[in-house]
Amino acid sequence: MSTDPYIEARNKYVMKGVALYHPITIERGKNALLYDINGKEYIDFTSGIGVTTLGHANSELIEAAITQLKKLWHVCIMVMNYAPYVELAEKLAKIAPGSSEKQVLLQNSGSEAVENAIKIARQVTGRYYIVTYENSFHGRGTYGYALATTGKWKPYKVGFDPLLPGVEFIPYPYCYRCLFKQEYPQCGLTCLDYVKKWFTYTRVTPERIAAFIIEIVQGEGGFVVAPLDYVKELKKFLEENNILLIDDEVQAGWGRTGKLWAIEHCNVEPDIMVTAKAIANGLPLSAVIGKRDIMEKTYPGSFGGTYGGNPVSCAVALKVIEIMLRDKLPERAERLGQVIRKRLNEMREKYEIIGDVRGLGVMQAIELVKNRKTKEPATEETIKVIDKAREKGLLLLRAGLFLNVIRLHPPLTIEEEVLHRGLDILEESLREVVR
Numbered sequence: 001m002s003t004d005p006y007i008e009a010r011n012k013y014v015m016k017g018v019a020l021y022h023p024i025t026i027e028r029g030k031n032a033l034l035y036d037i038n039g040k041e042y043i044d045f046t047s048g049i050g051v052t053t054l055g056h057a058n059s060e061l062i063e064a065a066i067t068q069l070k071k072l073w074h075v076c077i078m079v080m081n082y083a084p085y086v087e088l089a090e091k092l093a094k095i096a097p098g099s100s101e102k103q104v105l106l107q108n109s110g111s112e113a114v115e116n117a118i119k120i121a122r123q124v125t126g127r128y129y130i131v132t133y134e135n136s137f138h139g140r141g142t143y144g145y146a147l148a149t150t151g152k153w154k155p156y157k158v159g160f161d162p163l164l165p166g167v168e169f170i171p172y173p174y175c176y177r178c179l180f181k182q183e184y185p186q187c188g189l190t191c192l193d194y195v196k197k198w199f200t201y202t203r204v205t206p207e208r209i210a211a212f213i214i215e216i217v218q219g220e221g222g223f224v225v226a227p228l229d230y231v232k233e234l235k236k237f238l239e240e241n242n243i244l245l246i247d248d249e250v251q252a253g254w255g256r257t258g259k260l261w262a263i264e265h266c267n268v269e270p271d272i273m274v275t276a277k278a279i280a281n282g283l284p285l286s287a288v289i290g291k292r293d294i295m296e297k298t299y300p301g302s303f304g305g306t307y308g309g310n311p312v313s314c315a316v317a318l319k320v321i322e323i324m325l326r327d328k329l330p331e332r333a334e335r336l337g338q339v340i341r342k343r344l345n346e347m348r349e350k351y352e353i354i355g356d357v358r359g360l361g362v363m364q365a366i367e368l369v370k371n372r373k374t375k376e377p378a379t380e381e382t383i384k385v386i387d388k389a390r391e392k393g394l395l396l397l398r399a400g401l402f403l404n405v406i407r408l409h410p411p412l413t414i415e416e417e418v419l420h421r422g423l424d425i426l427e428e429s430l431r432e433v434v435r
């Protein structure tokens with residue numbers, strides 16, 4: 001008999017289309033630790049997919065939420081103004097990458113933020129096409145451009161044809177699996193050359209493109225990091241052609257990469273940026289932050305929604321930002337990232353199955369392969385490592401086109417001792433699977 005009746009109930013009452021990673025029911029958490037309904041403790045290297053960046057049950061965030069809950073839950077920003085929305089908009093405009101003045105739209109989820117970024121790009125440029133990347137992820141919470149621009153078919157798009165038109169895909173600079181069989185940096189960015197000299201002649205000419213949407217670090221794609229000069233060169237090309245750059249920081253933002261925004265590694269200012277996930281540490285909230293001269297051209301009444309920018313979520317987001325800057329969490333992410341990277345590289349020395357170690361800040365991942373030469377994905381072994389780790393008290397996430405990447409998403413507030421304990425479990429699990 002199951003010791004977890006909620007899993008049985010879930011199988012009975014929750015739609016099958018919502019898949020479950022770990023068959024456990026969590027009751028409570030504290031910082032980087034989670035406890036299931038039987039009291040078993042787990043180290044959380046998932047953070048609810050990169051969301052609870054300040055840890056579970058953070059007391060300062062609880063206080064901020066309670067204070068706002070007692071004052072005001074909802075009035076709707078299209079009906080009346082309220083301070084937390086405006087204060088958060090101002091804060092986001094000021095901390096967004098680049099020196100241009102910004103304006104902000106608040107929504108509830110990453111998918112919604114992506115939809116709205118694309119609506120803005122279309123409305124303001126009057127152009128039709130959106131260029132996106134293979135192996136990207138921009139959301140499955142809606143049936144619009146978040147899904148249409150997502151560069152992986154299974155499972156996200158199964159059975160949903162026809163998707164929205166006007167989307168073109170180009171290869172992501174995934175250097176470990178370069179489609180052009182080149183080595184970075186000797187390649188001289190062949191993949192970008194392809195875009196400039198081939199794609200825009202054969203598929204869609206630049207004057208018809210409203211925007212490119214890119215993740216600086218592909219999240220669901222397996223923590224693939226775009227070479228930083230790729231992003232710089234891409235932006236130059238887009239500017240020459242009056243095409244907007246939409247930077248999707250839903251997963252890579254909020255300090256995870258060692259800087260507040262991932263694109264800051266490239267010294268590039270996006271025209272529009274979308275953020276969600278860690279913005280309110282788990283309360284539903286997302287934002288579209290755009291250059292003022294773009295955002296001011298949007299048509300009044302064509303954007304909004306009943307819930308976007310909930311006052312409690314906004315109050316918590318303001319506290320998240322205060323803590324993030326006060327405690328220098330992006331710098332801490334950089335430091336912890338170096339610790340993780342060193343441990344993962346040591347594991348790579350010992351275990352042939354680790355084909356690649358990559359990432360920025362705490363966003364580090366290992367790609368598992370059956371053979372380092374052929375790079376055949378070790379998909380089944382990846383599941384086995386994750387299952388073993390869970391049995392031993394560590395929760396991990398899978399990712400990647402071939403589901404053979406283990407990505408680490410610890411909170412930025414994780415104690416170093418707990419981080420090492422988690423990495424020890426990861427190593428033990430790897431050792432047991434390959435032996």
Ligand SMILES: Cc1ncc(COP(=O)(O)O)c(C=O)c1O
Nearest residue numbers: 109110111138139141219250251
């Ligand atoms: C890069 C990126 N964009 C968009 C989304 C969609 O966000 P949400 O799940 O909040 O709709 C995600 C979610 O994982 C993401 O990683």
